[in-house]
Amino acid sequence: MSAGPQQIREGVIRLIISSHEGDISVSDIEAHGGVLEAVNYTSLSYIRLLDAIENEFGAYLDADEGAEALGTVDGIVAAVLTELGSDAA
Amino acid sequence: MILAAAFARCADQYADSPALSGPDSSVDHRALHQRSLRAAEWLSGTRSVDDRPRIGLAARNSTTWVTAYLGILHAGAVPFLVDASAGDGELDRIHEDCSLDLLLHDRDTAGDAVPALPGLTATHRRSAERRHQLHPDTEVCRFTSGTTGRPNCLEFSGRSVRAAAENWAAGTAMSADDRILCCAGLSNGLAFNTSLLSSFLVGAQLHLSHGLPTSGRIRRLVAETQATRLVAFPALYDSFVRTGTGRADFASVRVAISSGAPLRADTKKRFTELTGVPMGNYYGVAEAGPLTYSTATSARSLGRPLPGVDIQAREVVDRDGAVHVRSASMATRYLNAPGLLESRIDDGGHYSTGDRGHLEDGELVLTGRSNRMINVGGRKVDPAEVGNAVSAVPGVEQAVVLEVPDRHGEPAVAAVLVLREGLDAGEVRLRIRDNLAAHKVPTLIRVVDAIPTTVIGKPVLHELRSLFDTGTS
Numbered sequence A: 001m002s003a004g005p006q007q008i009r010e011g012v013i014r015l016i017i018s019s020h021e022g023d024i025s026v027s028d029i030e031a032h033g034g035v036l037e038a039v040n041y042t043s044l045s046y047i048r049l050l051d052a053i054e055n056e057f058g059a060y061l062d063a064d065e066g067a068e069a070l071g072t073v074d075g076i077v078a079a080v081l082t083e084l085g086s087d088a089a
Numbered sequence B: 001m002i003l004a005a006a007f008a009r010c011a012d013q014y015a016d017s018p019a020l021s022g023p024d025s026s027v028d029h030r031a032l033h034q035r036s037l038r039a040a041e042w043l044s045g046t047r048s049v050d051d052r053p054r055i056g057l058a059a060r061n062s063t064t065w066v067t068a069y070l071g072i073l074h075a076g077a078v079p080f081l082v083d084a085s086a087g088d089g090e091l092d093r094i095h096e097d098c099s100l101d102l103l104l105h106d107r108d109t110a111g112d113a114v115p116a117l118p119g120l121t122a123t124h125r126r127s128a129e130r131r132h133q134l135h136p137d138t139e140v141c142r143f144t145s146g147t148t149g150r151p152n153c154l155e156f157s158g159r160s161v162r163a164a165a166e167n168w169a170a171g172t173a174m175s176a177d178d179r180i181l182c183c184a185g186l187s188n189g190l191a192f193n194t195s196l197l198s199s200f201l202v203g204a205q206l207h208l209s210h211g212l213p214t215s216g217r218i219r220r221l222v223a224e225t226q227a228t229r230l231v232a233f234p235a236l237y238d239s240f241v242r243t244g245t246g247r248a249d250f251a252s253v254r255v256a257i258s259s260g261a262p263l264r265a266d267t268k269k270r271f272t273e274l275t276g277v278p279m280g281n282y283y284g285v286a287e288a289g290p291l292t293y294s295t296a297t298s299a300r301s302l303g304r305p306l307p308g309v310d311i312q313a314r315e316v317v318d319r320d321g322a323v324h325v326r327s328a329s330m331a332t333r334y335l336n337a338p339g340l341l342e343s344r345i346d347d348g349g350h351y352s353t354g355d356r357g358h359l360e361d362g363e364l365v366l367t368g369r370s371n372r373m374i375n376v377g378g379r380k381v382d383p384a385e386v387g388n389a390v391s392a393v394p395g396v397e398q399a400v401v402l403e404v405p406d407r408h409g410e411p412a413v414a415a416v417l418v419l420r421e422g423l424d425a426g427e428v429r430l431r432i433r434d435n436l437a438a439h440k441v442p443t444l445i446r447v448v449d450a451i452p453t454t455v456i457g458k459p460v461l462h463e464l465r466s467l468f469d470t471g472t473s
Helices: A005-020 A026-031 A041-058 A074-085 B002-014 B031-042 B062-072 B086-098 B158-172 B189-202 B217-226 B234-243 B267-275 B383-391 B425-432 B461-466
Strands: B018-021 B026-028 B053-058 B078-081 B102-105 B112-116 B118-123 B138-144 B152-157 B181-182 B205-208 B229-232 B253-258 B279-285 B288-294 B310-317 B320-326 B352-358 B363-369 B374-376 B377-381 B396-405 B411-419 B443-449
Touching: A005 A026, A005 A041, A005 A074, A041 A074, B002 B031, B002 B062, B002 B138, B002 B158, B002 B189, B018 B031, B018 B062, B031 B112, B053 B062, B053 B086, B062 B112, B062 B118, B062 B205, B086 B152, B086 B352, B086 B363, B086 B383, B086 B425, B112 B411, B112 B425, B118 B229, B138 B158, B138 B205, B152 B158, B152 B425, B158 B363, B158 B461, B181 B189, B181 B443, B189 B205, B189 B229, B189 B279, B189 B288, B217 B229, B217 B234, B229 B234, B234 B253, B234 B267, B253 B267, B267 B279, B279 B352, B320 B363, B374 B411, B377 B383, B383 B411, B396 B461, B411 B425, B411 B461, B425 B443
Parallel strands: B018 B205, B053 B078, B053 B102, B078 B138, B181 B205, B181 B229, B229 B253, B253 B279, B411 B443
Antiparallel strands: B018 B026, B102 B118, B112 B118, B138 B152, B279 B288, B310 B320, B320 B352, B352 B363, B374 B377, B396 B411
């Protein structure tokens, strides 16, 4: 059975935290409205995150297309759901 | 003008052969030359207090970047190649130090910016006078992270830039059959020396990538361009290994070149196991250009010296010594730090790199660095520059910037701060973001009541580093 939107959201947040250089938490991300730049997400963190998303969900996200949308938790979750098609969405 | 003439000869020699492709377009040698001459006409109108306008170029990779670069050379002006990610404050410091007349860039701006080339905007800077005079032989300026708290501007003669390209092409057996996929920014030494002029000289095709070099993205670009050479920082190869790239994705690639930061031995081994592609290790320093190359070396070796390069290990202790180098591609001097580069070059023309290591059967092995730069994914960060930016934030009473390993084992920029009540680390980050490129902003910050110091007042670095072991915020 494929993952639903809530499971994908939880998975994306887990990968965002594990891909960061430092020790951010879910509450840090929420406190900044889910904006990754605000929790100092670097380009190396992004590369790790996009790799992890491809590995875990099989969804390839191109950071150059829709770069702005991929700057937030909501944007990344939406992009993963779109990549996975209507089953997940 | 050696470089303008070299590119013009390539346009004559290779004419209708494909020269360049990027995210914006593809172009052959003749068409690129014509475009660059048109750009030169426009740029010739740049107002300047002397006969060599200084034109900054701060943009992501594209065919327009190359057109602008060639246009500046053909106009008899001097290009100042700036990292596209430089913050506005960094650009202001560069302008202040180097007296730029014009800046070509691809960022959003208001004010007196005017469209210059497709995708590039020109902002007039207009210097009333030159703070520092250029050397008469200088044709290109590039920047290092510096060791003085601000970027150092390296002046290169045309002869030196051409020698770097010729020696790289000869030392790596680059040919007209090559299709080079370059994933590093063209202002960076890795791309500038291994891809730009060298590919033109031999008639190879250059394909430019910009944006985040993730494995998924570059796999697709390799398939699209049928690249024979890949040029990238180690972070990309780490990415390929993480996502388990296969041999079919790399069927066209003959060699993958890594530089800018140490490549992990296990990444090198695993990448070749996964793809069947040998990795070419390359060692170069901004002040001296590309120095070594090899694909057939052990994991820790950086290969043999390129043509025209002499490498010596001096003041040897337990086999390792201070690495001194001499090449045909040396910078002339730092424009904004008179005498500094000259003081690091001895009478025999050898430059003291700040690295430690030894030669093993003629191959260079580096074992450490004796200077204080932090290498973040191939980009060098000067802790003094970051410390100055952090200390300038109102409410920061003390700041120490240092390197610590992040949770993935990579070098990270860290800061220990003493803050006035009411200010927090997040606010400090926000305030410095406008003045520093993103990779220079500390990713790890600890706030303390007081910085531990030695009896002479120096920060006790091992105590500060231990703050990052505990996970304490």
